[in-house]
Amino acid sequence: MATKLVIAIVQDKDASRLSDVFIDNDVRATKLSTTGGFLQSGNTTFMIGIEEERVQEVLELIKKASHTREEYMTPSVNMDVNMEGTTSYPIKVQVGGATVLVLPVDQFERF
Amino acid sequence: MATKLVIAIVQDKDASRLSDVFIDNDVRATKLSTTGGFLQSGNTTFMIGIEEERVQEVLELIKKASHTREEYMTPSVNMDVNMEGTTSYPIKVQVGGATVLVLPVDQFERF
Amino acid sequence: MATKLVIAIVQDKDASRLSDVFIDNDVRATKLSTTGGFLQSGNTTFMIGIEEERVQEVLELIKKASHTREEYMTPSVNMDVNMEGTTSYPIKVQVGGATVLVLPVDQFERF
Ligand code: NI
Ligand code: NI
Ligand code: NI
Numbered sequence: 171m172a173t174k175l176v177i178a179i180v181q182d183k184d185a186s187r188l189s190d191v192f193i194d195n196d197v198r199a200t201k202l203s204t205t206g207g208f209l210q211s212g213n214t215t216f217m218i219g220i221e222e223e224r225v226q227e228v229l230e231l232i233k234k235a236s237h238t239r240e241e242y243m244t245p246s247v248n249m250d251v252n253m254e255g256t257t258s259y260p261i262k263v264q265v266g267g268a269t270v271l272v273l274p275v276d277q278f279e280r281f
Numbered sequence: 282m283a284t285k286l287v288i289a290i291v292q293d294k295d296a297s298r299l300s301d302v303f304i305d306n307d308v309r310a311t312k313l314s315t316t317g318g319f320l321q322s323g324n325t326t327f328m329i330g331i332e333e334e335r336v337q338e339v340l341e342l343i344k345k346a347s348h349t350r351e352e353y354m355t356p357s358v359n360m361d362v363n364m365e366g367t368t369s370y371p372i373k374v375q376v377g378g379a380t381v382l383v384l385p386v387d388q389f390e391r392f
Numbered sequence: 393m394a395t396k397l398v399i400a401i402v403q404d405k406d407a408s409r410l411s412d413v414f415i416d417n418d419v420r421a422t423k424l425s426t427t428g429g430f431l432q433s434g435n436t437t438f439m440i441g442i443e444e445e446r447v448q449e450v451l452e453l454i455k456k457a458s459h460t461r462e463e464y465m466t467p468s469v470n471m472d473v474n475m476e477g478t479t480s481y482p483i484k485v486q487v488g489g490a491t492v493l494v495l496p497v498d499q500f501e502r503f
Contacts, residue, residue, distance in 0.1 A: 272499035277383035
């Protein structure tokens with residue numbers, strides 16, 4: 171049974187949902203404190219040592235919980251500037267996104 | 282001389298002893314701040330770049346310093362609840378444990 | 393197109409310059425909080441998932457921004473101890489240094 175190391179970098183906003191998903195699916199993940207880089211905003215890195223047979227399942231879980239998607243956000247408007255009753259329109263923003271690396275493992279031990 | 286990357290995840294309570302063991306044995310380890318995951322309680326991740334010939338030695342050091350073992354713990358008893366002189370019996374708890382991955386390395390440089 | 397994972401451990405004092413260099417050269421790096429180990433003083437670990445063709449370029453950037461070099465430092469002198477006008481001579485100190493590992497990657501995904 172070969173083991174692989176899955177390293178997943180996701181946005182902070184998706185990290186706790188992904189943690190829950192891993193627990194529900196009996197995937198043991200270690201969370202690293204990380205900053206900047208791969209993704210625009212704050213991010214979290216997960217390390218998962220997993221049997222080769224389960225790698226695709228883990229990738230599907232990560233994709234489902236943290237893929238790039240669009241959300242509508244209503245920007246805050248400074249009402250002091252304009253007395254003519256400016257309406258603040260919701261704008262589309264891109265959120266989420268995951269970068270995932272699957273690495274070969276020579277040896278895996280539990281002591 | 283091939284290099285390997287050893288990633289070891291141990292309980293926080295074993296981390297400082299393991300750091301000492303690495304220093305005493307001239308093993309250079311980098312400590313990552315990690316949370317949750319592989320092991321039940323708080324954990325610490327070490328990364329060690331090491332010559333292939335020393336991998337088994339490093340695994341032995343990790344095993345010795347942080348393997349799973351049982352300890353007796355005396356639970357604290359709330360004496361207010363019971364005036365009949367409750368005796369608090371020590372209970373067995375499992376502590377320690379390490380998850381270790383050995384990864385192949387293509388290139389190793391010091392600048 | 394094969395991907396590699398570059399792990400670079402540099403001194404904290406070189407970390408922000410190296411972050412800038414990565415951004416200027418369109419290299420996406422994730423910064424990990426790390427302590428002790430490979431290098432004498434505080435250090436920072438970068439993880440970079442990169443196409444095999446760009447690995448040497450990334451190594452050059454790391455080398456240039458954080459290689460070992462000597463700097464002159466003037467030690468602070470307590471003037472109260474000696475009224476004879478002690479001159480504080482600058483001394484040479486070694487700073488910087490990077491430890492870099494290049495790891496093979498089986499699969500690389502962006503979701
Ligand atoms: Ni979706
Ligand atoms: Ni023992
Ligand atoms: Ni130079």
